[in-house]
Amino acid sequence: xxxxxxxxxxxxxxxxxxxxxxxxxxxxxxxxxxxxxxxxxxxxxxxxxxxxxxxxxxxxxxxxxxxxxxxxxxxxxxxxxxxxxxxxxxxxxxxxxxxxxxxxxxxxxxxxxxxxxxxxxxxxxxxxxxxxxxxxxxxxxxxxxxxxxxxxxxxxxxxxxxxxxxxxxxxxxxxxxxxxxxxxxxxxxxxxxxxxxxxxxxxxxxxxxxxxxxxxxxxxxxxxxxxxxxxxxxxxxxxxxxxxxxxxxxxxxxxxxxxxxxxxxxxxxxxxxxxxxxxxxxxxxxxxxxxxxxxxxxxxxxxxxxxxxxxxxxxxxxxxxxxxxxxxxxxxxxxxxxxxxxxxxxxxxxxxxxxxxxxxxxxxxxxxxxxxxxxxxxxxxxxxxxxxxxxxxxxxxxxxxxxxxxxxxxxxxxxxxxxxxxxxxxxxxxxxx
Numbered sequence: 319x320x321x322x323x324x325x326x327x328x329x330x331x332x333x334x335x336x337x338x339x340x341x342x343x344x345x346x347x348x349x350x351x352x353x354x355x356x357x358x359x360x361x362x363x364x365x366x367x368x369x370x371x372x373x374x375x376x377x378x379x380x381x382x383x384x385x386x387x388x389x390x391x392x393x394x395x396x397x398x399x400x401x402x403x404x405x406x407x408x409x410x411x412x413x414x415x416x417x418x419x420x421x422x423x424x425x426x427x428x429x430x431x432x433x434x435x436x437x438x439x440x441x442x443x444x445x446x447x448x449x450x451x452x453x454x455x456x457x458x459x460x461x462x463x464x465x466x467x468x469x470x471x472x473x474x475x476x477x478x479x480x481x482x483x484x485x486x487x488x489x490x491x492x493x494x495x496x497x498x499x500x501x502x503x504x505x506x507x508x509x510x511x512x513x514x515x516x517x518x519x520x521x522x523x524x525x526x527x528x529x530x531x532x533x534x535x536x537x538x539x540x541x542x543x544x545x546x547x548x549x550x551x552x553x554x555x556x557x558x559x560x561x562x563x564x565x566x567x568x569x570x571x572x573x574x575x576x577x578x579x580x581x582x583x584x585x586x587x588x589x590x591x592x593x594x595x596x597x598x599x600x601x602x603x604x605x606x607x608x609x610x611x612x613x614x615x616x617x618x619x620x621x622x623x624x625x626x627x628x629x630x631x632x633x634x635x636x637x638x639x640x641x642x643x644x645x646x647x648x649x650x651x652x653x654x655x656x657x658x659x660x661x662x663x664x665x666x667x668x669x670x671x672x673x674x675x676x677x678x679x680x681x682x683x684x685x686x687x688x689x690x691x692x693x694x695x696x697x698x699x700x701x702x703x704x705x706x707x708x709x710x711x712x713x714x715x716x717x718x719x720x721x722x723x724x725x726x727x728x729x730x731x732x733x734x735x736x737x738x739x740x741x742x743x744x745x746x747x748x749x750x751x
Contacts, residue, residue: 341357
């Protein structure tokens with residue numbers, strides 16, 4: 319008998335359980351090796367999970383919306399149609415699936431591991447002779463009658479995403495869909511799960527009712543674990559006041575070109591970190607880890623609860639216009655829960671900005687695995703004494719850095735903030751170079 323278990327994969331190093339967002343395949347459907355069969359919600363994103371075997375999805379153990387521990391069985395795959403009923407009987411009896419005795423690693427007959435649905439490292443959207451396509455893009459291509467083999471994917475590692483299908487359809491290279499079924503653009507205001515016939519496209523937000531206990535979401539549980547992990551780290555905090563008149567003027571000049579204030583601040587911090595590699599470092603049992611790249615994480619609150627930190631990789635080396643485009647894409651995909659792990663877990667320094675809420679100043683909690691996080695408050699007009707002994711009005715913001723005191727000391731953090739202020743106050747134009 320050739321019946322294989324599909325296990326809940328570990329999609330991140332901290333993941334202990336996963337939630338089934340949707341089953342792309344239904345019981346009885348034919349599945350090909352490497353084809354996406356289920357979408358799983360990890361700590362921070364929805365990930366396509368592939369099968370290593372050809373056959374038929376015989377039985378689903380964990381339905382959409384339910385959770386399962388990492389490594390537990392979530393479905394059975396039968397290699398032939400004749401074995402589907404055997405798999406159902408096996409599931410009903412609570413037994414384990416039998417695997418071929420010739421297989422040296424029976425656990426390998428499962429869903430894919432930590433990076434599902436990724437194409438080859440050269441950026442192609444073809445993987446071992448097949449296309450790597452998101453479930454939503456595949457459904458949309460079918461509706462719009464788009465030939466997926468003609469597309470080059472713009473997603474991570476060349477993956478074909480829904481926007482690629484829409485772009486080709488809008489150019490008129492393929493027959494247009496029927497007028498009665500227009501396809502709306504993906505909203506960025508709420509998380510969107512990959513399409514599947516068995517579940518809604520988005521997870522509804524729990525409504526708080528007085529006196530009721532609302533369970534934490536997967537995202538919120540991930541935040542809990544991360545914050546608890548930082549309690550044992552000895553930290554200190556240093557505050558600084560930065561005048562932003564020059565930065566505000568620059569922002570008004572280039573805002574129309576798509577530049578965001580978040581990208582400007584991230585760029586300023588990254589450039590300053592070039593002079594202060596210790597602030598970009600992190601602690602390990604072996605010593606201080608000096609990172610080769612300057613990757614700036616920026617905290618983003620999710621609409622359905624939880625927090626995610628999309629990463630602007632190599633922010634010191636990327637021009638401000640490309641950085642801004644990247645940031646907009648990261649935020650859109652973060653809220654649609656479509657980020658790949660390396661896009662939210664590769665940060666070396668974090669920014670947390672509450673200035674848009676009018677917050678004057680606050681302290682941020684140090685993220686696990688990093689040495690520092692910078693909390694940014696609102697820029698406000700302040701009456702200040704000028705160098706000539708008069709009074710003037712200047713735009714100023716309060717920043718507070720939280721650092722790991724095992725490797726970073728007060729003088730290090732103060733020197734970093736001093737150089738950051740000098741860059742923003744006297745030479746903000748250099749951020750556009």
